[in-house]
Amino acid sequence: MRCARSATSRSSPPDLGGRFALLLCPLLGLLSGCSGDAPVQQPFEFSHKRHFEAEIDCLTCHEKAADEPHATLPVIRGCMKCHKEKQGKTPEEDVLLQYAGRKEEVPWVQVNNLPGHVYFSHRAHVGFAEMECSTCHGEMKKVEHALTRSNVEHLTMRACINCHQEKSVTNDCVTCHK
Numbered sequence: 001m002r003c004a005r006s007a008t009s010r011s012s013p014p015d016l017g018g019r020f021a022l023l024l025c026p027l028l029g030l031l032s033g034c035s036g037d038a039p040v041q042q043p044f045e046f047s048h049k050r051h052f053e054a055e056i057d058c059l060t061c062h063e064k065a066a067d068e069p070h071a072t073l074p075v076i077r078g079c080m081k082c083h084k085e086k087q088g089k090t091p092e093e094d095v096l097l098q099y100a101g102r103k104e105e106v107p108w109v110q111v112n113n114l115p116g117h118v119y120f121s122h123r124a125h126v127g128f129a130e131m132e133c134s135t136c137h138g139e140m141k142k143v144e145h146a147l148t149r150s151n152v153e154h155l156t157m158r159a160c161i162n163c164h165q166e167k168s169v170t171n172d173c174v175t176c177h178k
């Protein structure tokens with residue numbers, strides 16, 4: 001049920017589209033294979049590349065990625081630390097300001113979703129093992145558009161287990177399945 005998690009795992013309340021996905025996926029899934037492989041639609045364009053070029057660190061926006069299990073998608077309060085004043089030249093920035101004006105969260109859709117029975121922790125990998133984000137997410141600093149698909153190479157049990165084997169980390173089932 002990857003499609004449903006995108007709506008439920010966010011800290012902000014699910015938007016209408018999210019609720020629809022939650023209700024429709026079990027139904028449509030039977031017909032269309034609601035597998036999460038279909039591209040998602042994001043609320044507006046966002047460029048990781050431009051922010052990287054402005055020398056903004058990943059952890060400025062993904063504050064929890066080194067210290068907590070879930071990196072989480074950014075909340076608008078963080079964006080407005082800089083965007084109270086106009087930073088860019090594109091209409092997307094005005095859309096951001098409209099959300100802020102309405103005191104709404106931007107309903108970003110999470111594109112990397114493990115099934116609910118799998119436990120993954122950013123703190124273990126980024127905090128303890130000191131891994132780079134790019135090891136799993138590729139070159140985010142070159143990404144010019146809001147993501148529409150998963151960018152974790154092979155979000156599979158095999159990929160997890162292979163690296164754990166290589167690094168002599170436990171592969172007991174309960175490590176990843178609680």
Ligand code: HEC
Nearest residue numbers: 058062065070071072073112113114125126131132133136
């Ligand atoms: C060992 C691989 C790995 C590394 C390293 C890693 N991630 Fe992730 N990331 C994942 C996986 C797997 C998911 C999906 C998690 C889920 O569905 O519970 C994910 C999900 C996310 C999400 C979506 C929200 C969430 O927490 O599920 C964000 C944002 C994110 N990662 C950012 C980062 C950033 C920023 C870094 C570096 C500071 C990083 N990740 C390092 C594997 C990794």
Ligand code: HEC
Nearest residue numbers: 050054056061074078079081082087088089090092093096
């Ligand atoms: C630390 C400061 C900072 C934070 C935090 C920040 N931005 Fe930006 N943002 C910038 C700067 C600087 C630019 C201009 C980059 C450029 O045009 O080269 C920019 C540009 C943009 C643009 C317009 C692109 C353009 O160049 O016209 C959008 C849209 C945007 N940011 C969205 C966001 C969102 C959404 C968040 C929160 C998730 C966010 N920003 C957080 C500094 C920040």
Ligand code: HEC
Nearest residue numbers: 051056057058061108109110111112133137140141146147
């Ligand atoms: C200025 C704020 C900002 C900065 C800096 C930033 N991100 Fe993001 N990130 C976002 C926003 C907004 C989204 C949701 C839109 C999208 O998917 O492009 C996002 C989405 C992601 C996702 C997808 C999570 C998912 O599963 O949906 C990953 C992975 C990620 N960022 C990693 C990184 C990494 C790695 C860096 C540093 C190179 C970084 N981010 C820097 C704001 C930021």
Ligand code: HEC
Nearest residue numbers: 119120121124125128129135159160163164167169175176
């Ligand atoms: C590129 C290498 C790599 C990949 C890919 C990877 N891991 Fe890990 N993982 C590690 C390392 C190294 C540690 C040890 C962290 C530490 O120092 O405590 C670890 C630790 C963990 C832990 C904590 C174990 C403990 O005993 O506390 C969990 C849970 C975990 N990984 C789950 C996953 C899952 C689920 C995936 C796949 C979605 C995954 N990992 C993918 C390298 C990786």
Ligand code: HEC
Nearest residue numbers: 114115118155156157158160161164170171172173175176
């Ligand atoms: C390092 C993390 C990790 C370990 C260790 C691990 N798994 Fe998994 N497992 C995953 C991930 C990630 C998925 C979801 C992605 C997938 O299906 O490949 C998964 C999926 C599964 C599924 C569902 C497959 C499906 O087709 O839906 C089963 C069953 C499973 N694991 C059993 C086990 C058993 C039994 C063990 C111990 C021998 C084990 N796992 C150890 C990460 C792990």
